[in-house]
Amino acid sequence: MIDEKKIKAYGRAVMMRILADRETKKRMEREVLSMVRDRVFDSGRNDPYEVLGDPSVFAREYLDEMRTIYPKARYIGGGGGRTTGRSYGYEYTSKTTVMGIPLVHINTRPLGLAKGIIAIGSVAVGVISLGGISLGVISLGGISLALSLSLGGVSASLWVAFGGLAVALYMAVGGLAIAYDIAIGGAALAKNYALGGFASARVAIGGEARGIIAVYYQKGLGDYLLRLPATAHQIVGFITSKTEGISGLFEWIIRLLF
DSSP states (O other), X not given: OOOHHHHHHHHHHHHTTEEOOHHHHHHHHHHXXXXXXXXXXXXXXXXXXXXHOOHHXXXXXXXXXTTTTOTTOEEOOOOSSOOOSGGGOOEEEOSOEETTEESEEEEOSTTOEEEEEEEEEEEEEEEEEEEEEEEEEEEEEEEEEEEEEEEEEEEEESSEEEEEEEEESSEEEEXXXXXXXXXXXXXXXXXXXXXXXXXXXXXXXXXXXXXXXXXXXEEEESSEEEESOOOHHHHHHHHHHHSSOOOHHHXXXXXXXX
């Protein structure tokens, strides 16, 4: 009698060594399982490892045989023996979908692409994405790109970005922060408001501040200068006396920090 669990485990071990897009891998997996099942049945034995040997060898032979049908599929290696897949990552796709998109897709395999409402993987694309490279509405990753909120080593967003290098239209916070409206960081560069060790903006607050209005500790360059230390009330009053108004969020940040 064929042990279906062993068949599926062997099939997974084979597929972990093959790189292809998700739909192609589904077709290939069905074919591999069918081949493994038939060969094990014909052998009269129960263990696919005894019948077929190393899954790595099987994967290479299968790809060679199917090269004309799946020209973009690639072998991604792996040692011999029985494997749980820990060395080669993991993939999970939820059965629940939203407009044809998986609710959750996790793909931690090398160069694996995860696409879903919630996506987690080496490369992740989703509404909420988490990965080495991530793209989404809310995105977290080494390199993170988002429409709304981005957190990462290198982070960019249309709204808010946090990161070592953070770039955003509305607000950026990071070691180097670049934004149109508000930037906060070690070095902060913005059109309107900046706060940091080095700050450059229309209204700049920092150790070294450059702007039309500059509030500074060590060095200030601008039309209107205020040297720190000063209270939050004094800083806000100085800024509002020299300009038409101040961003509510930036005022809140000043009152929080000073």
